Amino acid sequence: MNSNRSIATKIREWARRYLPCEIAGTTCEMGGAAIAYAATGSVAAAxxxxxxxxxxxxxxAAYSTAVRTAYRAQPSSSRLRRGMVANGRALRSIAIEFGPAEVIDSLIIRPLAFYFGPILFGGLAAGWIFAKLVADVGFYVLAIFSYERFTGLLVVRRSEAVRHEPAASVAAA
Known part of the structure; x- marks a missing residue:
């Protein structure tokens, strides 16, 4: 097995899966922080x-992608059944893949990083960029672990997953 190729393949897989969500989340995150700070002058509110x-x-973004993928995976069912099953599978998928990461990120890492980042760096822009990077590293370590460990329970385009090669074997290579 070519370990560089396998690692590169996993990184591309994760990027395809998470980048659209990251773009949507970052847009709302930074835009919301800027609006809240402009309206209140409070770093805590931001x-x-x-x-x-x-x-x-x-x-x-993650939910709409999961619903669309799950809906397309069952073409022989009625529209109503496809919609209900797709929404149920999407909810399960989001909870399993992102639940633990989101709890830790939203309750601890991200608020503290966004509060202390501007204080540490002496400015909002640099502090928020630092906060975003710190929070994202923590979040993705946990989310990717869940994705790799529980892929069979998630809504995943089969072309998206690396075939029969769990992350542990890629990391060990």
Whole structure:
């Protein structure tokens, strides 16, 4: 097995899966933080709004993708049944893949990072960029672990997953 190729393949897989969600989440996160700070002058309010904005934007993208993928996976069922099953599978998938990461990220890492980042860096822009990076690293370590460990329970385009090669074997290579 070519370990560089396998690692590169996994990174591409994760990027295809998470990048659209990240773009939506970041847009809502930074936009919400800027609006909250402009309206209140409070770094604490901006930190809370950034956390909520990141979650709303990210999960709107993740959920709509999961519903669409699950809906397409059952072409022989009626529209109503496809819709109900797709929504149920999407909810399960989002909860399993992102639940633990989101709880830790939203309650601890992201609010603290968005509060202390501007204080540490002496400015909002640099502090928020730092906060975003710190929070995202923590979030993705947990989310990717869940994705790799529980892929069989998730809504995943089969072309998206690396075939028969769990992350542990890629990391060990």
């Amino acid at each position: 930190a809370v709004v950034a956390t909520v904005g990141a979650s709303v934007g990210y999960y709107a």
